[in-house]
Amino acid sequence: MLVTMKVFPLRRILFCFMFLFLLVSCQAGDYPKKTVTLNEETVQAETLIQNIDPVTSAVAIHNEKELYAAAEVEHMARLRLESIRKEAHERLTDQWPEKTIFFSTDKKALLELRKLNNDLAFKSVSKKEIDKRLSKIEEYMKG
Amino acid sequence: MMMYLWAFIVGGIICVAGQLLMDKAKLTPGHTTTILVITGAVLDGLGWYEPLIDFAGAGATVPITSFGNSLVHGAMAEAEQHGIIGVVTGIFEVTSAGISAAIIFSFFAALCFRPKG
Amino acid sequence: MKMKQKPPLTDAQRTYQKFAAKDEPQSPVLLNCLKAFLIGGSICAFGQLVQDFFVYNFDFNEQTASNPTIAVLIFIAVLLTGFGVYDKIAQFAGAGTAVPVTGFANAMSSSAIEHRTEGLVQGVGTNMFKLAGPVIVFGTTAAFVVALIKTLWGYWGG
Numbered sequence: 185m186l187v188t189m190k191v192f193p194l195r196r197i198l199f200c201f202m203f204l205f206l207l208v209s210c211q212a213g214d215y216p217k218k219t220v221t222l223n224e225e226t227v228q229a230e231t232l233i234q235n236i237d238p239v240t241s242a243v244a245i246h247n248e249k250e251l252y253a254a255a256e257v258e259h260m261a262r263l264r265l266e267s268i269r270k271e272a273h274e275r276l277t278d279q280w281p282e283k284t285i286f287f288s289t290d291k292k293a294l295l296e297l298r299k300l301n302n303d304l305a306f307k308s309v310s311k312k313e314i315d316k317r318l319s320k321i322e323e324y325m326k327g
Numbered sequence: 328m329m330m331y332l333w334a335f336i337v338g339g340i341i342c343v344a345g346q347l348l349m350d351k352a353k354l355t356p357g358h359t360t361t362i363l364v365i366t367g368a369v370l371d372g373l374g375w376y377e378p379l380i381d382f383a384g385a386g387a388t389v390p391i392t393s394f395g396n397s398l399v400h401g402a403m404a405e406a407e408q409h410g411i412i413g414v415v416t417g418i419f420e421v422t423s424a425g426i427s428a429a430i431i432f433s434f435f436a437a438l439c440f441r442p443k444g
Numbered sequence: 445m446k447m448k449q450k451p452p453l454t455d456a457q458r459t460y461q462k463f464a465a466k467d468e469p470q471s472p473v474l475l476n477c478l479k480a481f482l483i484g485g486s487i488c489a490f491g492q493l494v495q496d497f498f499v500y501n502f503d504f505n506e507q508t509a510s511n512p513t514i515a516v517l518i519f520i521a522v523l524l525t526g527f528g529v530y531d532k533i534a535q536f537a538g539a540g541t542a543v544p545v546t547g548f549a550n551a552m553s554s555s556a557i558e559h560r561t562e563g564l565v566q567g568v569g570t571n572m573f574k575l576a577g578p579v580i581v582f583g584t585t586a587a588f589v590v591a592l593i594k595t596l597w598g599y600w601g602g
Contacts, residue, residue, distance in 0.1 A: 259330070331493070360547065360548065361579055385513060394545070394579065433522055436526045
């Protein structure tokens with residue numbers, strides 16, 4: 185069985201890795217990159233979060249009783265993600281004490297929220313669909 | 328993209344720590360990985376491993392240290408729900424993917440491949 | 445490694461030492477560390493790639509994505525072990541391949557494959573954990589102790 189070694193030289197393995205790399209990098213593309221202005225309330229929430237220093241971008245979506253928000257932070261600040269999360273949550277709770285606040289720095293939550301944000305702006309999304317997607321996002325936030 | 332850079336650097340540093348244990352302390356790979364696993368468990372106990380995962384992503388989850396970390400995590404999660412007994416019942420909660428994947432794939436590999444001289 | 449030699453040396457010994465010194469890598473520890481850093485780092489960066497792939501395309505968030513990532517890495521490592529490639533990389537990289545989970549998978553699959561000839565139960569079943577066993581045993585025990593202390597701390601401390 186020593187022959188197999190000749191059939192699978194290192195170079196071929198490297199090639200396979202590169203191919204996989206290409207495959208992965210090509211497929212990761214169907215998420216919108218920018219947050220769109222929806223209404224005053226969401227913008228208010230977004231700026232509120234962005235005022236926290238290391239936050240680079242934020243998305244927020246209001247539902248009747250809930251507020252869903254996610255943010256991206258500078259990479260160096262990721263070491264103290266926990267405290268940032270707490271602070272953002274506090275600020276949002278102060279602003280909307282009657283709402284349940286969901287805040288996360290999770291990548292998936294951010295991506296999904298931004299997608300919903302874009303869809304809300306450019307497409308018509310039914311109420312049921314929004315609820316469904318938001319509860320899914322809530323699930324991601326728990327992590 | 329910063330994520331990849333830091334995953335590379337942090338993962339690399341953990342591997343260098345392992346290499347130093349092997350070269351300087353003359354430990355076998357078995358001892359080295361064991362020490363790293365225990366280190367991971369202790370670091371998680373101190374609450375330092377989680378920020379590292381936030382920071383370096385796979386750079387912290389791929390090295391074997393994360394094995395110790397997620398063992399503790401599973402145990403703690405169960406302990407929060409079911410009290411002290413959860414420590415025993417939950418220990419493999421998070422790691423089961425890794426261990427079962429390793430067992431299953433290794434078994435099939437043993438069926439498919441012949442040992443090499 | 446051999447800093448001090450006993451002073452009286454014959455000519456032949458001296459020549460041999462010169463000869464041996466030439467063959468020895470200049471600074472093996474440093475070089476090994478560099479290799480381990482590069483290979484280990486690459487494996488982790490590749491893991492990050494797989495993880496992002498799961499985040500973007502499947503129902504996983506940042507935390508849950510690490511599980512399938514590890515499974516994928518283990519699968520690749522087992523495959524490479526089977527083809528005999530992993531050992532070649534490991535010879536070059538040292539701890540760079542031993543420390544990531546791939547090393548764990550390699551330890552398990554290589555002992556499983558090696559003892560295949562002794563039968564499925566006696567060979568594969570018994571020997572699979574021969575090399576990887578200590579990691580699980582000590583990892584579990586350490587995790588148990590840590591989690592126990594933390595839980596008790598939670599009860600009495602606060």
